[in-house]
Every structure is written in C-alpha cells, then in structure tokens.
Amino acid sequence: MDNTTIMALCGKGGVGKTSVSALMVKLLSRKNGRRILAIDADPAVGLATALGLTVRKTVDDIRRGLITDIQKGTPEDKRAMAKRLDYELLEALESGDGFSLLAIGRSEDEGCFCKVNNLLKQIIADLADKFDIVLIDGEAGVEQINRRVMKTVDHLVLVSDTSAKGVGVANTIAHVATDNRAVNFTSMGLILNRVRNVDEVNDIRTRTALDIYGWVFEDDLIHDFDFKGKTLTGMPDTSLSLGAVAGVLEKLNLLS
Numbered sequence: 182m183d184n185t186t187i188m189a190l191c192g193k194g195g196v197g198k199t200s201v202s203a204l205m206v207k208l209l210s211r212k213n214g215r216r217i218l219a220i221d222a223d224p225a226v227g228l229a230t231a232l233g234l235t236v237r238k239t240v241d242d243i244r245r246g247l248i249t250d251i252q253k254g255t256p257e258d259k260r261a262m263a264k265r266l267d268y269e270l271l272e273a274l275e276s277g278d279g280f281s282l283l284a285i286g287r288s289e290d291e292g293c294f295c296k297v298n299n300l301l302k303q304i305i306a307d308l309a310d311k312f313d314i315v316l317i318d319g320e321a322g323v324e325q326i327n328r329r330v331m332k333t334v335d336h337l338v339l340v341s342d343t344s345a346k347g348v349g350v351a352n353t354i355a356h357v358a359t360d361n362r363a364v365n366f367t368s369m370g371l372i373l374n375r376v377r378n379v380d381e382v383n384d385i386r387t388r389t390a391l392d393i394y395g396w397v398f399e400d401d402l403i404h405d406f407d408f409k410g411k412t413l414t415g416m417p418d419t420s421l422s423l424g425a426v427a428g429v430l431e432k433l434n435l436l437s
C-alpha cells in the first residue's frame with residue numbers, strides 16, 4: 182500500500198468526526214487527478230449524508246448476502262467468492278464530486294464467518310490500494326477499524342470536543358492503539374472541535390500528551406448547515422472551519 186495514504190478519524194460519539202471528515206473530503210477532492218476514497222464506518226451512514234450521497238449497498242449487505250448463500254449450501258470456492266465480493270464491492274462504491282464512498286454498514290458479529298470477513302477485509306484493502314488517499318470516518322473505538330476495515334493506517338486522527346470526557350476518550354484510544362498495537366500507524370494526533378477560545382486549547386495541552394494537529398472553533402455555519410440539512414461540501418471557502426481543517430491536512434502533507 183505504498184502509494185496510498187490512509188487516515189482514520191476516531192473519537193467519542195458526537196464530537197464532530199463526521200463533520201471534520203466531510204470537510205476533509207471536500208478539501209482533498211479539490212485537487213484534480215487524485216483518487217479519494219471516503220469510507221463511512223458508522224452504521225448510521227453519517228458521512229454519506231454529510232457528503233450528500235445515498236448509500237444503496239453497504240459492505241455488511243454484501244457480507245450478509247454471501248453468508249445467506251453459504252447457509253443455503255451454494256458451493257463456491259474461495260476464488261469464486263473473492264471474485265464475487267470484488268464485483269459487489271465495486272457496485273457498492275458511490276461516486277461523489279471528485280471522490281468515491283464506501284459504507285461499511287452495521288457492526289457485525291465476527292465470530293462465525295471468519296472466511297467471509299477476512300476476505301472482505303482483504304478486498305477492502307485491495308480496493309484501497311487503487312486510491313491515493315483513503316479517509317475513514319470511524320466509530321468510537323479504534324479496534325473497530327482494525328477489526329472491520331484495516332489494521333494499518335498512516336495517520337490516526339483523534340477528534341474531540343473540548344470536554345474532559347472527549348479528551349479522555351481520545352487519550353484512551355491513543356493508549357489502546359499504541360499499547361496493544363490495535364492499529365499500526367505512522368502518525369497520530371488530535372483535532373479539537375467546537376473550541377470557544379484558544380485558552381481552552383492551551384488548557385487541554387496540559388492534559389494530553391497528544392500532538393494537537395489543529396482546532397476548529399464552535400461554528401454557527403456548521404450548525405446552520407446541519408439544521409437545514411445542507412451537505413457540508415457546500416461550506417464556503419471563507420469558512421474558518423474549512424481553513425482550520427485545511428491547516429491540519431497541510432500539516433499531514435496531504436494538500437501539496
């Protein structure tokens with residue numbers, strides 16, 4: 182996966198992972214010629230909605246279809262199964278303006294169908310390989326990424342609001358990712374969201390060892406877009422939040 186940069190956004194529920202992801206996708210997809218894959222790992226398909234896409238098929242739908250067939254006793258060898266999954270995964274890719282989107286769907290019980298799950302993970306990895314940048318909007322835990330999507334990411338981006346709880350969850354995810362090697366990553370850092378003043382950022386610096394990649398202020402425009410059900414890709418270039426997210430991407434060398 183040498184030419185593909187994978188980043189995953191994780192953090193406590195409701196802190197702004199999807200909003201930040203959507204702004205990132207908007208910024209990343211601007212540069213022509215780069216293939217961007219957004220992976221929505223939230224069962225509620227929040228990223229798809231934030232990007233204005235409707236998901237017709239999720240990875241979990243594919244998985245369940247296959248398991249149903251296996252249970253019916255339809256014989257399929259591993260190669261035929263892989264080929265079929267490959268095809269169905271391509272069908273599940275939604276096209277946006279300058280990016281593609283894949284939704285993972287509902288959490289699954291991994292126990293029984295290891296063969297199918299492992300194949301799917303392999304096929305997602307092969308698919309990711311065909312893109313230049315893969316952005317994963319994750320669920321709260323970091324294991325989920327490892328278990329359901331991929332074990333190796335380049336940038337593990339933790340997102341938190343300024344609450345002690347949010348920062349605590351980010352710190353915990355960082356520990357799990359590091360100590361248990363739950364995810365192999367090259368760089369890891371924190372984006373603070375819904376910041377009210379810079380003093381909050383300075384205070385949080387004393388409570389986390391994480392590198393702070395950047396921060397996004399509490400933004401009435403994000404609130405307003407959400408209130409009206411407008412997609413965040415429509416955020417104007419003058420938006421401070423968009424600028425703040427661009428700063429993070431620059432720091433990660435993803436805009437050059």
Ligand SMILES: Nc1ncnc2c1ncn2[C@@H]1O[C@H](COP(=O)(O)OP(=O)(O)OP(=O)(O)O)[C@@H](O)[C@H]1O
Binds near residue numbers: 227403
């Ligand atoms: N900087 C901001 N200023 C104002 N409101 C914000 C900001 N960032 C996010 N929000 C609001 O916070 C809410 C939660 O944001 P979002 O859905 O992005 O969080 P999430 O971490 O993806 O949540 P979940 O864990 O449920 O997937 C949304 O209603 C969004 O409009």
Ligand SMILES: [Mg+2]
Binds near residue numbers: 198
């Ligand atoms: Mg979300």
